[in-house]
Amino acid sequence: MNGLSRQLNVIDYSLSSLWRRRFKSVSVMVVFAAVIFLLASFQMTTKALTQTASRLLVMAPEITIQKMRAGRQEPIPVAYREKLAGIFGIRRITPRVWGYYFNETHAANLTVIGVDPRLMPLGEKLAAAIDTGRLPGDHEVVLGQGAEELLGENRMISLFRPDLSLKPLTVVGRFRPATDLLTYDTLFLPPDDARDLFSLPPELATDLCVTVANPSEVDTIAKKIAALLPGTRVLTRSQIEKTYHAVFGWRSGFASVCLLTALTSFIIFAWDKASGLTPEERREIGILKIVGWQTADVILLRFWEGVIVALLSFVAGYTLAYIHVAFFDAGLFRPIMLGWSVLHPRLRLSPGVEVGDVLLVLCLTVVPYLAATVVPAWRAAIIRADSALN
Amino acid sequence: MFLNPWSVALCLLSLVVLVLLGIASRTAVKVLRYWDPASDSNRQISLENETWLSSTLVQYALGFQIFSLVLFVLAADNFSHVISGAMCAVGSLTANRYGMPALWLKLAGAFLYGLWLVVHHFDISSERYPLLRFKYAALLGLMPLLGADIACQTLYLAGLKPDIITSCCAVVFGEGEGKGGNLMASLPEGQTLAIFYGLAAVLAVLGHFLFRRRRRPLMWVSGGLWAVFVGVALAAITSVFSSYVYAMPYHHCPFCLLKPEYGYIGFLIYGALLPAGFFGISAALASLMPAASGLSEVVDRFQRRAVLISCLLLVVFVISVSYHLVLYRLSGGEG
Incomplete structure (x- = not known):
């Protein structure tokens, strides 16, 4: 219990410390929330589109046969049906x-x-x-x-x-x-x-x-059709679904890589903010040291400050992203996800939020932020009381 | 398949852990070369300050490693939607030969970083830092493990080929067969359950005695049994308990438990089992601390606490993992 009450006291102190430096804290939080908003919006749009595609593909036929010539699709003779009459199932x-x-x-x-x-x-x-x-x-x-x-x-x-x-x-x-x-x-x-x-x-x-008739026979029947009808392309529904997943996943991955630049600039910004200590902050640490705080306590204080800033920004950014996708149909990114076309489907996106998706966005944003603030936190924590107060 | 948000996240996480442990091991090298407790030179003072940084960095790395373990399994489940023949995480983890080793390395990594922190805890509770050199030598020893972890993960991601319709895709059917199966053959249910519950009961009784009095030989027996129990529990979850959760007799998967359709029960099950195993085993390993280092009191306090935590988590684990099985047996069907 001793350890828990120590943590609670440090959290209490870090909240008041963040409040005292509210301009600095809020500026970091606003930028951070914007980065999280961008990443989470992309993630949710992908998820919602993939789910919509899977839900709708239930209606698609199990197998589609297309005739190919010179690598291009061309009309298929309806008489091919007779050739397949012998396949059971x-x-x-x-x-x-x-x-x-x-x-x-x-x-x-x-x-x-x-x-x-x-x-x-x-x-x-x-x-x-x-x-x-x-x-x-x-x-x-x-x-x-x-x-x-x-x-x-x-x-x-x-x-x-x-x-x-x-x-x-x-x-x-x-x-x-x-x-x-x-x-x-x-x-x-x-x-x-x-x-x-x-x-x-x-x-x-x-x-x-x-x-x-039997879903577990689809792949076998598709193979038989491909053998009976050379020069055709045989597509199964699960393949079409996997392609949708892969394409949306690829676009979302590409977008994540692009957004990593935004994340990197934020990390530099956060590092800079955490490193630049004002004389008041140095004095504060000096006083804490004199009243008995250890280096580990100051590092803990900085850790909790980082966690509080990160979680508040995360909640704000993620909620905004949800509103953007659910109520504004991800207006900012839809063209990228759906591809080039004059007639864009007007979709009602309903992003389902799962623990995994939240962890993914947390990992892409909060983890680098926390890592970037360790070294500045330690630098602040090893300030010697006498040098800070002089 | 690197261009996928899950792959990007995993690579980013590995990079962060690598940077953190890289900085920490720079301190380790300096400590091993220049540490001199008798000196009051500037170098010694700055080294003392740096030891705080390195321990903080390892703590962060441990946190991120646990995070990475969960993310890796969830990512594998997500990849199963794009890999031919894969039905769930098992299918995508076995899609190439680096998937399962990467998972085991991550698990081993989390366990060893945890042990390092226990040693660190002992070390800083004495003013003479008796374990300092050992601690930093061990930290350098962890780096190859991290390297292997990142290498396996990268090779795994590089080897994943999404199943995309190509201009002539009749070829695709031939691949990916038999990958949607199970990790291990079904074990005889009665015997597995008897061993599982028997071991759990023995561990609880041992924990009860050890909490009152730490006897070294008993501590070792308990530590050994914990190691066996974690293995048995993982096998029992895969082979027996998971089918009851899924209500599907032929689906033996240890990873789908983490999915929302099963109420995220896997987080509770593994969140209890793995820390319980860690504390159970580390309590025994703590007996290895040299008696001359003046740490016996701290070690004893740690062991007492570790035994208590492992026993409490054992109870949580057994209840959470048995819930669906008991419900099925009592109600005679899916609850």
Whole structure:
């Protein structure tokens, strides 16, 4: 108990000491909180985007087959389905037609997806992703939030075929904002209409979606498909998910490295502030020494001062970062995380805070700060009482 | 895979520990060369001041090392999302051959820095600093361990290859198979539990006697048993207790306990087990202090306190680790 009460007394003293030098303490805390804010915002944005992607990818097919020629993707014959008929474990193979439609008026690319939802295993869930309206029938279309804003809230829209003839479509619904990461710039329509729009022959599709009955067989079935259909690229859902994680992790890591420069300048600033002792501070340490404080006590005092400053800045910076990401959708960094595009998905980010994430940001900010203040703290602690008071 | 926030944080942490211990070992070299208690020269006075700095630096390094241990496991769990075949931290730690050694080195590092601080505590409680030279020689001895730790960690991070879809990715399926398995084969549950609880009971009884009276041979028996117990406990957590926490009979992982979906119970379990083991073992090692150094009273006080702390933490550990198992057995299902 003796040790605990000593620590409490030192904490008490360091709080009053910080208060006495409040201008200096607050200046360090403001800069530190800003650095923590930047790092934590990035961290939370990555986390929220990765979680959103994982949540939405649950709806993706287990396996996607794309035909490749000369390293580029090209339309796949729908007849490939017959070649795969012998593989047990495949529940259904659905052809999908998709591509990009360039809207010249707004210089933006829209994603056109043509799938028959009745052939998809989670087709009924697709209806749940539609905010207003229903699934499209022949010559009908459902729009994503961004696509609707771009094309206007018309009942009818007309799109250009490659030969510049017009294809009219009736708008019958709109996707929910919660699925924006995947549907923001999307036009969803039946496959035959999509083929008509892209002038694709009926025997071709963009890719084939394979649904598998048993999830633990996905990798084996993917391997069999790859062996049966040389010249195709076989993607599994878990691979797509891992790629999302890796790409977001890479961007976040790159941003952390860039922000390390900000951290370094802060560390130099903190070192400088901790080293530059005013005559009053020297006198204070001299008096403490005379009344019986040891070198170790003064180092302890400085340690607690550092911890208090670091924790207060951390709480302030982390809270601001949370507000920035949760309520302002990480407005400062979203373009970097989502990549280059005219139509950015308007996401509602909900960052989940876990102990690991807090530890990560603590490690990137508080640890270097505490380390930078050890040597100045020791320098202050070894001041001799007589030299300080003269 | 260095360009990931977790890798950046781990490298930064290692760099900080390296700088801190580097400065401390500079003092160590000076002390070993020039320390002369009889002298009152300027050099001796500045050396005395520097010993304060070096002990503070080792204290910080210890704190950061413990931090780094936790962060390393959490990072491994995070890496499992990008490595082919990895389901959780076990998969990514075994993704190349440097993962597990790095973890063991970090654990050993935390234990040895802790021991150094115990020796330092003994040393500064006597005005003659009887253990000073030994202490600083030991500090220099810790540097290769730190070097090995950082080397393993760097090689581990460098060897991690994220599973990214490439232009022709049929190749990817062939890799990474069988990495999502378990660290160790399942041990027979009844025998493991009998040994585990038996050892825990023996340690508690020994602790009770040692708290009243420190007998050297008994102290050694207790220290040896603590070392065995930490090993048995880690094996029992991996093989038996973890499945009850996860409510999955085939998932034997010692790291997923730290995840939020299991209420962070791992922090309580390891936060009790590892310090308990440290104090249990260090109480016995403290008997090695030379009797002539005039430290017997300080050593005795430390041992008494260490025995008490290890026993209290043992109780916390046994309760926290048995909670899910008992709940399962009593209620006949997941609680």
